[in-house]
Amino acid sequence: MAAAVASSSTSTSQQTDTLKAATFQRLHPRIYLERFLAESVRPDGRALEQARDITVNVGSITTADGSSLVRLGDTTIVCGVKAEIAEPELDSPNEGYIVPNLDLPAICSPRFKPGPPSEEAQVLSDRLNEAFLASKIIDLSSLCIHSGKAVWVLYVDATCINYDGNAFDAALIALVAALRNTHLPKATYDEDTGLTVCSRRERIPLQINASPLSMSFGIFESTHLLADPTSFEEPLLDTTVTVVLTDKGELVSATQVGLGGTGSQDVLMSCIGIAKRRLAEVRPQIYRS
Amino acid sequence: MASRIEILNDGGFRSDGRKQYELRDISFDLSPQSSADGSASVSHGLTQVVVSVFGPREAKMRRETIHDRANINVEVNVAPFSAGERRRRGRGDKRILEFGSIIKSTFEPVIQTSLYPRSQIDIYVQILQQDGGVLQACVNATTLALASAGIPLLDFVCAVTGGVHSTSPLLDLTTLEENDVPHVTVAVMPRTGKVTLVTMETRLHVDRFEEIFRLACEAGKVLHKEMRAAVRERTGVLVAAIGAAPRGTSAGMDAGDRDVVMDERIDDY
Numbered sequence: 001m002a003a004a005v006a007s008s009s010t011s012t013s014q015q016t017d018t019l020k021a022a023t024f025q026r027l028h029p030r031i032y033l034e035r036f037l038a039e040s041v042r043p044d045g046r047a048l049e050q051a052r053d054i055t056v057n058v059g060s061i062t063t064a065d066g067s068s069l070v071r072l073g074d075t076t077i078v079c080g081v082k083a084e085i086a087e088p089e090l091d092s093p094n095e096g097y098i099v100p101n102l103d104l105p106a107i108c109s110p111r112f113k114p115g116p117p118s119e120e121a122q123v124l125s126d127r128l129n130e131a132f133l134a135s136k137i138i139d140l141s142s143l144c145i146h147s148g149k150a151v152w153v154l155y156v157d158a159t160c161i162n163y164d165g166n167a168f169d170a171a172l173i174a175l176v177a178a179l180r181n182t183h184l185p186k187a188t189y190d191e192d193t194g195l196t197v198c199s200r201r202e203r204i205p206l207q208i209n210a211s212p213l214s215m216s217f218g219i220f221e222s223t224h225l226l227a228d229p230t231s232f233e234e235p236l237l238d239t240t241v242t243v244v245l246t247d248k249g250e251l252v253s254a255t256q257v258g259l260g261g262t263g264s265q266d267v268l269m270s271c272i273g274i275a276k277r278r279l280a281e282v283r284p285q286i287y288r289s
Numbered sequence: 290m291a292s293r294i295e296i297l298n299d300g301g302f303r304s305d306g307r308k309q310y311e312l313r314d315i316s317f318d319l320s321p322q323s324s325a326d327g328s329a330s331v332s333h334g335l336t337q338v339v340v341s342v343f344g345p346r347e348a349k350m351r352r353e354t355i356h357d358r359a360n361i362n363v364e365v366n367v368a369p370f371s372a373g374e375r376r377r378r379g380r381g382d383k384r385i386l387e388f389g390s391i392i393k394s395t396f397e398p399v400i401q402t403s404l405y406p407r408s409q410i411d412i413y414v415q416i417l418q419q420d421g422g423v424l425q426a427c428v429n430a431t432t433l434a435l436a437s438a439g440i441p442l443l444d445f446v447c448a449v450t451g452g453v454h455s456t457s458p459l460l461d462l463t464t465l466e467e468n469d470v471p472h473v474t475v476a477v478m479p480r481t482g483k484v485t486l487v488t489m490e491t492r493l494h495v496d497r498f499e500e501i502f503r504l505a506c507e508a509g510k511v512l513h514k515e516m517r518a519a520v521r522e523r524t525g526v527l528v529a530a531i532g533a534a535p536r537g538t539s540a541g542m543d544a545g546d547r548d549v550v551m552d553e554r555i556d557d558y
Binding site: 061062063064067078080081082084103106109110113114115116155157159161162163231 | 377
């Protein structure tokens with residue numbers, strides 16, 4: 001680009017410095033991160049226990065019964081809810097189903113190859129399902145249309161369109177926001193024909209009991225606890241910890257994968273404390289809808 | 290007896306209130322996704338599509354490299370909640386593979402692949418909402434994403450769907466109209482008027498075809514104006530960002546000179 005014609009010496013030395021920093025980051029990522037953490041700051045300027053900003057946008061996809069678009073820093077997730085009618089299980093005739101799914105396609109990051117859903121996507125989908133079950137986000141009996149004959153099945157599909165680390169937190173926010181945005185048509189089961197009839201006009205919002213919110217952390221070199229890791233930091237962390245709370249501040253689940261503690265603090269308790277503070281911070285943004 | 294929705298009523302209005310040749314609301318968004326080299330989000334009315342482009346980069350599969358040009362790879366992903374009925378389509382779905390291969394062959398003659406031998410350009414299409422004209426939205430979004438990635442193209446590729454309802458031509462069809470009316474999707478390169486894609490899967494009388502084909506090409510030129518404006522706006526934002534970078538003593542004059550040079554270049558194109 002010919003724009004670099006007239007530039008003073010200070011700007012060219014700045015450009016070479018930036019180039020050197022970028023090269024160092026690629027060649028020695030671990031040492032690069034260490035140098036930042038020694039100053040108690042992270043490569044993107046955040047404090048160690050600070051999570052990225054969240055943006056939530058609901059209702060933009062009209063073909064879905066409920067939808068949301070969530071950005072956690074640069075990680076962007078689109079989620080849509082589709083409701084269908086099915087027969088309930090024999091041993092729980094009054095309960096509907098919720099089927100969450102997270103997709104990490106090749107579009108979101110160069111590290112995901114095109115192909116069937118990767119192990120990571122499947123594991124995250126399963127963990128999201130567990131978060132839903134443990135927090136009892138929706139009373140499944142409220143999805144019953146007619147006991148033993150017809151119940152609602154809610155398919156909650158989330159797709160990541162840009163990945164910059166911590167898809168789990170972003171996906172959970174997206175799934176919950178989409179469910180809070182969902183309206184189901186009023187359904188009546190006709191005993192004679194065995195068919196369910198849905199009203200074209202009347203739509204009822206879903207009854208949400210508790211909205212789970214998660215916060216993920218990573219431990220670097222068994223010394224530093226980092227909240228909300230980015231895609232640069234993630235591969236360098238040997239332990240990850242995830243804490244899930246409800247919007248009322250109750251603890252739903254705590255998961256730790258990997259060996260470590262940080263030696264100086266009770267990791268799990270401090271994570272729960274940080275997550276509670278985060279919940280208070282982001283509550284107005286996420287739950288205003 | 291249920292009343293049928295009229296495709297085109299006596300007053301010349303369609304089911305969504307548009308006139309015959311009126312296109313739906315368009316939005317072109319070129320804001321970047323951080324991991325992709327270029328990305329664009331396009332919506333025609335309720336049809337919404339996001340395309341991300343990676344490349345030219347090292348080919349992942351050695352056997353697919355071509356010695357004198359870049360290999361183009363198109364992947365299409367349809368969100369299960371995008372259509373009226375929830376359907377989870379796997380990657381190997383024949384319809385989706387056909388879709389991807391149509392987009393690939395539309396862009397193969399347009400991208401200057403001979404500049405990047407033995408490398409790969411990946412185009413990932415994500416369909417978020419379908420309300421007719423999905424192929425047109427994908428082609429338009431791919432053009433913008435490629436431009437945003439800085440990949441050299443011979444020209445913009447602008448696509449429009451057209452249909453004929455008894456004898457009246459319609460442009461930019463919704464799902465309701467596509468199910469009812471024979472339709473064709475045309476992609477043109479506006480500067481030369483050359484056509485890179487014509488696809489039709491319904492039956493249409495050959496006398497009607499010429500008219501709708503010509504109309505679709507005209508509509509492509511209209512879209513071209515909008516697409517060019519979107520690219521200019523994005524370039525303006527980038528230029529302003531560069532111009533705002535800290536500089537030495539002759540800051541004001543350099544910024545002024547630089548801006549003038551960039552503007553002339555944009556006008557040439």
